[in-house]
Amino acid sequence: MHRATRSYRSDLARVRGLGSAKEGAREWWMTRLTSAALVPLTVWFVVSIVGLVGADHAAVVAWLGSPVAAGIMILFIVVTFHHTQSGLKVVIEDYVHVEWLKIGAIVLVTFASIVLALAAIIAVLVIAFGD
Amino acid sequence: MPTQDRPLSPHLQIYQPQLTWTMSISHRLTGIALAVGTLLLVYWLIAAAQGPEAFATAQALVGSWIGRLLLFGWTIALFYHLANGIRHLVWDTGLWLDLPSVYASGRGVLIATALLTIVTWIAGYWFRGGA
Numbered sequence: 235m236h237r238a239t240r241s242y243r244s245d246l247a248r249v250r251g252l253g254s255a256k257e258g259a260r261e262w263w264m265t266r267l268t269s270a271a272l273v274p275l276t277v278w279f280v281v282s283i284v285g286l287v288g289a290d291h292a293a294v295v296a297w298l299g300s301p302v303a304a305g306i307m308i309l310f311i312v313v314t315f316h317h318t319q320s321g322l323k324v325v326i327e328d329y330v331h332v333e334w335l336k337i338g339a340i341v342l343v344t345f346a347s348i349v350l351a352l353a354a355i356i357a358v359l360v361i362a363f364g365d
Numbered sequence: 366m367p368t369q370d371r372p373l374s375p376h377l378q379i380y381q382p383q384l385t386w387t388m389s390i391s392h393r394l395t396g397i398a399l400a401v402g403t404l405l406l407v408y409w410l411i412a413a414a415q416g417p418e419a420f421a422t423a424q425a426l427v428g429s430w431i432g433r434l435l436l437f438g439w440t441i442a443l444f445y446h447l448a449n450g451i452r453h454l455v456w457d458t459g460l461w462l463d464l465p466s467v468y469a470s471g472r473g474v475l476i477a478t479a480l481l482t483i484v485t486w487i488a489g490y491w492f493r494g495g496a
Binding site: 242266270272273276280284285286287288289290292294295298314318321322325353354356357358360361364 | 371372393396397399400403404406407410411413414416417420421424428443447450451453454457485488489490492493
C-alpha cells in the first residue's frame with residue numbers, strides 16, 4: 235500500500251471533500267449585525283457610565299429606574315454577549331485544533347455567555363422594578 | 366493522518382511588525398480583553414441590584430488604583446475595538462481595501478482610540494467633581 239504521487243492533503247480532507255457545511259453565512263452575518271448595533275449602544279453605554287462616575291446607589295437606581303435606560307441596557311447586554319460569544323467562537327476555531335478541546339471551549343463560552351447575560355438582565359430588572 | 370510532514374509557513378517572530386497585521390491581531394486581543402471585562406459589568410450590575418452596601422463595595426473596588434488601571438485599559442480596548450470594528454464594517458462593503466486606504470484608516474483608528482480615551486477620562490474626572 236503505497237502512494238504513487240505525494241499529496242499534502244490529509245486523508246480526512248480527501249475523504250470528506252465536500253467543502254463547508256454551508257451554514258457559515260448566518261454566523262458571519264450575525265457578527266456584522268451585532269457589530270453595527272453595538273456602535274450606537276456602546277456610545278450610549280460609555281456616555282451613561284461617564285455620567286455615573288463616583289455615583290452612589292440611589293443615582294444608579296434612579297438611572298435604571300427609567301424604562302428607556304433599563305430597556306437600552308438590556309438590549310446592550312443581549313447584543314454584547316451575542317457578539318462576545320460569536321467572536322470568542324471564531325478565535326477558538328482558529329487557534330484550538332484539538333477537537334474535544336475546541337468543542338469543549340465553544341460550549342463553555344456559549345453557556346457562560348448565556349448565564350452572564352441572564353444574570354445581568356435579571357440584575358437590571360431587579361434595579362428597575364425592585365424596592 | 367500524515368499532517369506532521371506538511372511544510373510550515375514562517376511563524377510570527379520572523380515577520381517585521383507592520384501596521385496591518387499588528388492592528389489585525391490587536392482587534393482580536395482587545396475583543397478577548399473586553400470579553401473578560403463583561404465580568405466586571407455583570408458584577409457591578411448584580412452589586413447594584415443587591416443594595417447600597419454591596420454597591421458601595423463594588424464602587425470602592427472600581428475606584429481603587431488597580432480598578433482604575435483596569436478600567437483605563439478596558440477604555441482603550443473598547444474604543445480600539447469600536448473604531449477598528451467600524452473599519453472592518455467599511456471593508457465588508459468593499460471600500461478602503463487598497464493599501465493606502467488601509468494604512469490611512471489604520472492610523473485614523475489609532476488616533477480616534479487615543480482621543481476618545483482621553484476625552485472619556487477627562488469627562489469622567491470632570492463629573493466626579495475634579496477629584
